[in-house]
Amino acid sequence: MNRIDLSGRRAVVTGGARGIGLATAERMIDSGASVILWDVDGAAIEAAVGQLGPQASGSVVELTDETSVGAAAVAALAGGNIDILINNAGITGGNGKTWELEPAIWRKTLEVNLVGPYLTARALVPAMVEAGYGRIVNVASIAGKEGNPNASHYSASKAGLIGLTKSLGKELAGSGVLVNCITPAAARTAIFDQMSQEHIDFMLSKIPLARFVEPSEVAAMIVWLSSEDCSFSTGAVFDISGGRAVY
Numbered sequence: 001m002n003r004i005d006l007s008g009r010r011a012v013v014t015g016g017a018r019g020i021g022l023a024t025a026e027r028m029i030d031s032g033a034s035v036i037l038w039d040v041d042g043a044a045i046e047a048a049v050g051q052l053g054p055q056a057s058g059s060v061v062e063l064t065d066e067t068s069v070g071a072a073a074v075a076a077l078a079g080g081n082i083d084i085l086i087n088n089a090g091i092t093g094g095n096g097k098t099w100e101l102e103p104a105i106w107r108k109t110l111e112v113n114l115v116g117p118y119l120t121a122r123a124l125v126p127a128m129v130e131a132g133y134g135r136i137v138n139v140a141s142i143a144g145k146e147g148n149p150n151a152s153h154y155s156a157s158k159a160g161l162i163g164l165t166k167s168l169g170k171e172l173a174g175s176g177v178l179v180n181c182i183t184p185a186a187a188r189t190a191i192f193d194q195m196s197q198e199h200i201d202f203m204l205s206k207i208p209l210a211r212f213v214e215p216s217e218v219a220a221m222i223v224w225l226s227s228e229d230c231s232f233s234t235g236a237v238f239d240i241s242g243g244r245a246v247y
Helices: 018-031 043-053 068-079 103-131 152-172 190-194 199-207 217-226
Strands: 011-014 034-039 058-062 084-087 133-137 176-183 236-240
Touching: 011 103, 011 152, 018 034, 018 084, 018 217, 034 236, 043 058, 058 068, 068 103, 084 103, 084 199, 103 152, 103 176, 133 152, 133 217, 152 176, 152 236, 176 199, 199 236, 217 236
Parallel strands: 011 034, 011 084, 034 058, 084 133, 133 176, 176 236
Antiparallel strands: none
């Protein structure tokens, strides 16, 4: 494993108690950072922090609630600058034809996957700008570029996150804060529990490498984008799709 230098950096990772978020936190700690996990599941945070060790801490945060996010941001910044924000938390909202999906599910998926990253950026970007340094990585999806059938709510939310990345990257250009996103193919994590087997099989059939991406592989890309080595990319979209992306 190549070691990327994050010595002395402090990071917030949303959805950090499991899956890609947990793999990212582990890789960041191995690279010298300290990590604060923001997750809605307190028991999962406790387990993750126990696994990660003293360089990890966590807060229970409802990412769709600006009051909860604001309080977590104040607590995080009380310990020093937050140099890195990883907007990883997300839900699939299940599967179904667009006209069959319940409006409440559509709205909830957009709230978690798109409004949540807006709220975390709103809470943490001003301090990054004041410090003159920051790295933000948004975890979108190949679905946001291609539009998966039977997942219009998820696809739309991730397309919106790509747009948010581009806008925020341009707004922060010259500030020392860089904003990028990644568009992974599916990783076999607990999020698969929200999908039908038919949809899982469909996603696998679209990947030329004929396997799902490992959370550790996604984490490696995230950590590079979180580092000083990433110095001339902002508002950019990085594929990690096993050959699925064709543009």
